[in-house]
Amino acid sequence: MGLRSGVATTAGKFSQWFLKTFTKGGSSLPGKIALKIDPNVLDSLAKDYEIVVVTGTNGKTLTTALTVNILKEEFDHVLTNTTGANMVQGIVSTFLQDKKKKNGKNVAVLEIDEASLSKVTTFLTPELFLFTNIFRDQMDRYGEIYTTYKLIVDGASKAPKATILMNGDLPIFNSVNTINKREYYGFDYEQGHNLTAHYNTDGVLCPHCHHILRYNMITYSNLGDYYCPNCEFKRPKLDVSLTNIKAMTNISSAFTIDQEDYKIEVGGMYNIYNALAATAVAKHYNISSDKIRRGLAYDEKVFGRQEVINIDGKKCTLVLVKNPVGLNQVIETMKLSTDPFSLVALLNANYADGIDVSWIWDSQLEELASLDIPTTISGGERHADMSLRLKVAGIKPETLSETTSLQHVIEEIKQVPTEHIYILATYTAVLGLRKELIQQGFIKEGM
């Protein structure tokens, strides 16, 4: 470590200690300070680690958590960044506070925001990139799917020797050549033929001849065993395949990957993809099935990802929603519930949520109409937009109530006729609701 990065590291560590001791903060400011002193500080901080990077629109956080859990079974020390610290400063902070092993193998599994990937790979050299998916997401911030994809491909090309492990079921991942070698994971079950994706789905054009893609099998959105009806373009050969789903509920799933059975304690098809992605990383490192099984058995809940909160006896499942594909998958997961439930939908439009709320019109909320939900509460700053969307989706107006304050939402939750409640909320609405729940003593601080 050179003098400059040494000073930067010390300053960063000191500010981290200071912030932790005297305030509750500390997740990104120390990184900012260290970067200010030495823009190359990451390079020296990360040099003794084998680095795996997880990026993509949906599923980053849970995939990272599952991957960490599996790799912990195999390696001496596994570092990861906490939720929300997935941009450059947060990553520097993560390395600053880590205590690596002097002997043995240090691994870092980093969740990195799509737009930050290129900045991060300027300074550190990952061995493996995991691309979960690219869907339309907060387009006022990220732009279009092709732009986002170019960002992450360019980001990976700065570590040309690294392999990109990608979702083979997503056509965009096969649309351009990459400098990096590619490996694919995907689903191989229930073959049909000649299916097309729902009309309001992105990325369904053949990149070669511009015909609408068809599918032998669709899992969700535009994911599946795709082929072009007009030319040779089709899904690449999979390196890791999921061949069977044995059980899938709203709270857990059991499935088979490369002849081995696994289980996860989180519901829905989209989380099976996250587990498959984490398993594919493990297989890349030749980790045994037993270790993978133990790693996937993880059941701590991650921020806003199906955590269950008890509010005066009401079991509330809190789910973060931020884009149409994610919301559609949450609705599909709710459909698997065997218990009757009420629904709370909280829509905010702050910068972190995306200031454009039109995406709610791109999701298939119509699916809710068939579920016979006795009470639906719409809330958040944009409750009026949400209410109209729900009515148009077929929610009966007499079952719909609308409220502005989050405090009032909690009061209304206590009155619903069901024991189970799904709360779907955008990012700042999750934060606001959690804050209110902490104040009222329903959850503890810190998660």
Added chain:
Amino acid sequence: MEQYNITICHLYGNLLNTYGDNGNLLLIEYYAKQLGINVQTEIVSVFEPFASDKFDFVFFGGGQDYEQTICSKDIQHKKEDLITYINQDGPMLAICGGFQLLGEYYIGANGEKIEGIKALPHYTLSQDNNRFIGDTEIYNEEFDETYYGFENHNGMTFLGEGEKPLGIVVKGFGNNGKDKTEGVIFKNVIGSYFHGPLLAKNKQLALRIINIIMNKKYNKTFTMSDLKNV
């Protein structure tokens, strides 16, 4: 209640569907149902012909740059039929990219000139590293109606001869950020840069569009009081 039937063409519905444009169709269906109108929707996409006499309404949304470029090539094969439909007073709602493609041309993301179908005389330039994003409000003097929406576009559209704006900008940028116009009215075509919530926030405009369709086909118009739930 009397029953009516209308057939809607969702032009490139599986490709041009960005920013919740589809919400406009969902809202038309929602209100139509309350008025006893059965709606059938058909997507006409790439490599498929558009039949000018088959539809009572055409909805034409906007898309991502890539999809829009592909559609701009394909639409040249549908050009004559679409012009026939528009000249026969066919009702249409065109949002963002759809609005641009009805005109002379627009400038794409990489600065290239992309031909429209020239059914309407407007043209669209692009801005360097800037988008018009935010809540917006316009006023239509002829109808004495105010419309609210959200815009997010790079294009600057300039209206031509025979085109009236959908409204005059009260708040926001509108067609080009310069002349205070927003959207277009040309025969029975309405165009706008407002997306998704265009009809969500503007039920009078939704009813106006339904009345254009119903007036032409059944010589029938509805009033706001005919709607049970708004």
